[in-house]
Amino acid sequence: xxxxxxxxxxxxxxxxxxxxxxxxxxxxxxxxxxxxxxxxxxxxxxxxxxxxxxxxxxxxxxxxxxxxxxxxxxxxxxxxxxxxxxxxxxxxxxxxxxxxxxxxxxxxxxxxxxxxxxxxxxxxxxxxxxxxxxxxxxxxxxxx
Numbered sequence: 001x002x003x004x005x006x007x008x009x010x011x012x013x014x015x016x017x018x019x020x021x022x023x024x025x026x027x028x029x030x031x032x033x034x035x036x037x038x039x040x041x042x043x044x045x046x047x048x049x050x051x052x053x054x055x056x057x058x059x060x061x062x063x064x065x066x067x068x069x070x071x072x073x074x075x076x077x078x079x080x081x082x083x084x085x086x087x088x089x090x091x092x093x094x095x096x097x098x099x100x101x102x103x104x105x106x107x108x109x110x111x112x113x114x115x116x117x118x119x120x121x122x123x124x125x126x127x128x129x130x131x132x133x134x135x136x137x138x139x140x141x142x143x144x
Contacts, residue, residue, distance in 0.1 A: 002045075003138050003139075060084065064092065072096070
């Protein structure tokens with residue numbers, strides 16, 4: 001099973017950016033945890049980050065036929081990107097939405113996810129463990 005982890009804007013700043021919300025762990029450290037858990041479950045992982053909406057859209061489009069599941073932390077684009085929503089819907093690749101923080105416990109503008117309706121499910125509020133939980137969800141995405 002091949003998993004594509006996509007990370008949106010400002011996630012490259014983890015460890016420095018608002019540690020009271022996002023913690024002190026870096027994206028590179030999260031990637032190590034993801035790769036360890038994926039290896040235990042027999043899954044391959046590709047891990048990417050971009051601050052550019054168009055690049056994220058292109059990666060979602062390119063995932064079709066190459067990856068079994070997309071795990072997406074769209075960050076702020078969660079609440080604004082119709083383009084990402086449309087790309088996820090168009091590819092048909094099962095997508096799991098993740099967030100480090102509990103977006104429902106934050107500012108009101110973070111409560112609505114434009115991508116949620118085209119995602120298989122959401123994992124939020126568990127810090128770096130949201131990513132590890134997403135690996136487990138991804139390898140079981142087709143189980144009922």
